[in-house]
Amino acid sequence: MATAIIVAAGSGERLGAGGPKALVEVAGRPMYEWSVIACEDSSRIERTVLAVPPGEAESFTVAAAVVVEGGATRSESVAAGLEVAESDIVVIHDAARPMVTPELFDAAISALAGDPDLDGVIVAAPVSDTVKQVGPDGLVSRTLDRSELMAARTPQVFRREALVKAFAGGDLASATDDASLVEAAGGRVAAIELPGPNPKVTWPTDLDVVEALFARSRGRVPDWRVRGC
Numbered sequence: 001m002a003t004a005i006i007v008a009a010g011s012g013e014r015l016g017a018g019g020p021k022a023l024v025e026v027a028g029r030p031m032y033e034w035s036v037i038a039c040e041d042s043s044r045i046e047r048t049v050l051a052v053p054p055g056e057a058e059s060f061t062v063a064a065a066v067v068v069e070g071g072a073t074r075s076e077s078v079a080a081g082l083e084v085a086e087s088d089i090v091v092i093h094d095a096a097r098p099m100v101t102p103e104l105f106d107a108a109i110s111a112l113a114g115d116p117d118l119d120g121v122i123v124a125a126p127v128s129d130t131v132k133q134v135g136p137d138g139l140v141s142r143t144l145d146r147s148e149l150m151a152a153r154t155p156q157v158f159r160r161e162a163l164v165k166a167f168a169g170g171d172l173a174s175a176t177d178d179a180s181l182v183e184a185a186g187g188r189v190a191a192i193e194l195p196g197p198n199p200k201v202t203w204p205t206d207l208d209v210v211e212a213l214f215a216r217s218r219g220r221v222p223d224w225r226v227r228g229c
């Protein structure tokens with residue numbers, strides 16, 4: 001069984017919500033609750049840790065999760081959660097991706113648990129744009145081979161030992177995801193393809209997209225989505 005760390009300590013500045021992004025309502029509930037409910041309904045997650053903005057713990061009233069104060073960067077928030085995660089497998093997920101499902105958590109955990117040679121498994125999506133490397137002078141220096149590229153998403157699942165080692169020696173300030181720290185520490189990380197949409201809410205228009213996706217699934221909403229936390 002695994003522990004999930006939901007990172008929800010972002011400020012929401014780019015969203016312009018005037019408060020923590022994770023508290024912004026999506027499809028009728030604060031955004032972070034969707035991820036907590038999906039963890040609760042995962043058959044492989046036994047404990048959920050929620051990293052919240054410092055001083056905001058009282059705004060996150062959720063019985064299903066242990067609440068810890070996050071840090072100034074995403075990696076610091078993960079590190080705060082990691083301090084109270086004791087299981088051999090640790091799942092990390094952005095509260096800003098409310099469309100995660102219990103099935104997606106379970107698939108990523110099973111992929112790691114089933115391969116003893118792996119230190120981590122991430123969910124990722126094939127890249128549909130052509131990606132260019134652009135220099136500071138604005139000139140394109142290289143066109144990357146799209147067939148080899150995937151965009152990293154969350155959840156990302158790791159052996160606790162590998163994650164602790166990666167965070168202890170890693171450059172937390174510049175890491176944009178957890179797998180990059182494990183890779184830098186010499187860990188083996190596999191990517192599995194994301195089966196459905198799981199967009200990250202960053203800008204106000206992302207909220208419109210996620211609301212529309214939730215609305216489209218209304219009427220065939222799985223039982224676990226209807227339940228409360």
Ligand code: C5P
Pocket residue numbers: 007008009010011021022051070071072073074075077078093094095096097200201202
């Ligand atoms: O800022 P961004 O959208 O990339 O953040 C991704 C996730 O990391 C969000 O769920 C956000 O709440 C979380 N985060 C955090 N602590 C921070 C910054 C971001 O938990 N200091």
